[in-house]
Amino acid sequence: MATLIKNGTIVTGTDLFKADLRIKDGTIRSIGPGLEHAGDVVVDATGRFVMPGGIDVHTHLDMPFMGARSTDDFETGTIAAAMGGTTSHIDFIVPVKGRPLQEALETWRGKAEGKAAIDYGFHLCIVEMTPSTLGELDAMLEDGITSFKLFTAYPGALMIDDGAIFTTLRWAADRGALIQVHAENGPAIAEIVDAMVAEGRTEPKYHGLSRPSALEGEATARVITLAGVAGAPLYIVHLTCREALEAVGKARKRGQRVYAETCPQYLYLSSDDMARPGFEGAKYVCTPPIRDKEHAPALWRGLAQGDILTVATDHCPFDYDGAKRMGEGDFRKIPSGLPGIETRMALLYHGVTENRISLTRFVDAVATKPAKLFGLYPRKGAIVPGADADIVLWDPERDYSLSHKDLHMRVDYSPYEGMTLKGGPDKVFIRGELVADNGRFLGKPGFGRYLHRDRFHPIEL
Ligand SMILES: [Zn+2]
Structure with a gap:
């Protein structure tokens, strides 16, 4: 028919x-x-x-994190996505250190199969570099996983050092893989966090104050330099601030293949939300943190001009009257993450109605560029x-x-209420x-198909 x-x-x-x-x-x-x-x-x-249907290239469904688990699984999260106009997503596999990467892939397949209502692919996080890692990454490429995320944040947990980052970038340049980076200077942040807690500054707003935007700018510029020397393309996930945007803009002017993503929370919310009275600021705790008001206009300009190519969500919801409460009295224990998979497209479209970006740039940022960058074009995004x-x-x-009462995400609040x-x-x-x-x-769980993605093509971006 x-x-x-x-x-x-x-x-x-x-x-x-x-x-x-x-x-x-x-x-x-x-x-x-x-x-x-x-x-x-x-x-x-x-x-x-x-x-074209939206593509959210940054989600964390059914993910164990900070002693909790993101509240949306592949069924509830993808139903909410579909209700918001998103028809494909790419979720992050987070391997357990010391265990085979293939095992982590099987775990994530198990979470999605029979549940996902929209099409889904996977990125893989690289959380350690062992003698077998590069060989295991080669096997991932054969499975259609062609993008890999590194962390300069979370020392002692997800962070790998500059040497391991550089090794991975050289491998990616050779294989046609795309490296993604969560760029914040983790060790410096750890020092600030310890000092704040020692001084008894433990409310949610100190999550933001302990992670200055300059330290995102520093890490962004550092990894851009490493990627340039390695000859590898680089994708910056959830860029939040002017300092990082400047580093991306400079690199792109030099002709380096650097691509940036931001998320609606960095366009619409501010550190004032994290400073709400009582514990309410915990609703806005995500990492990198939501910044002071003056950053968002720069991000909108970056989106309009193309230094920021994509808008994803970093969807990673935790209930306010649930896991978030673990951090009452200690911001370090607030599970970090916000809901957003359902509201991404409507929130970015709001930028069209306010003349911040064009209608075609909206479609480009939520569907076309995500497809081009992550090996799905023109099957998707066109x-x-x-x-x-x-x-x-x-x-x-x-x-x-x-x-929140009209939305379908399985979480007890919306950061954009009203x-x-x-x-x-x-x-x-x-x-x-x-x-x-x-x-x-009208869809059904299990309808979503696994997206076996192509390697990165340096097509015009
Ligand atoms: Zn994330």
Whole structure:
């Protein structure tokens, strides 16, 4: 059976035009004005933007962290994603030190299979460098895992040293893998944290004050330098501040292949939220921390101008009246992470209604560039014949205010409670199947397929 989407305005990462779209057997078959009915199911998209489904390349579903577990699993998290217009995501495998990487991959497959309602892929975190690590990474490439995350933060846990980072970058340059980095100077931060706790400064806001933006800038510039010497492309996850953005901008001007991601929490929230009275600031504790107000306008400019290419979520929810409470009286014990997989696209679209970014840049940042960077293009992130029919009909006129009670993420609060938005997904298709319609979920857990991703192509980014 074919589906014909008529009378919509197609929006891609580069173009906007009126055309109809025919879908058959899960893929886009034809695009053009006035396509004829041919026994099709017809969907009227008058007044709607017809765009590729969103791709969230930074999620942590069902993840053990800081003595807790992120509250959304692959079922609840991906249903929420679909309701927000996201049709694919890439989650991070976090291996256990001393154990084979293949075992970690099996663990994450087990979390997703039979549960994911949208398509899913995996990145792998590299948390140690042993004599067998590079060989094990080669095997990961064969499994369609082509991007790997390193940490300059969390010493004693996830951090690896500059030597191991450089080794990995050289390997990636040779193999066509993309290295991602969480860039903060972990050892310096550890010193500040200890000093603050010793002085009895333990409220949530000290989580932010103990991690200065300059130390994100320093680590970002350092890893950019290492990547430049290694000849490897580099992707900066969750960039939050002016210092880091300047390092990325300088490198890109030199022609270095450096790509940056930010998240809605860094565009809309500020350190004032973390300083809310009582323990409420814990709702806003994530890492790197949400910054002082003056950083967000710089991030918006970076997004508009292209030094920041993608917007992902770092979705990693913990209940406020649950795991977050472990950190009452000690900010070090607040599980770090925010919910966001469902609200990412509507929040970024808000930047379109406020003239901060263009409509095509919106689509580019939430769908097209993520697909290009992570080996999914043009199967995903594109409206072209042959692409998967992952399509969102976006209603630019819908007015509503965000509230946790209307959202589908399995967590007991929203960081954006009461925020007024315009525009949201109306119908959402994954491989031609209608999975969300006007606020109703019509898909099913287990429908999501594993995304075997291509290696990094230095296509025009
Ligand atoms: Zn993350």
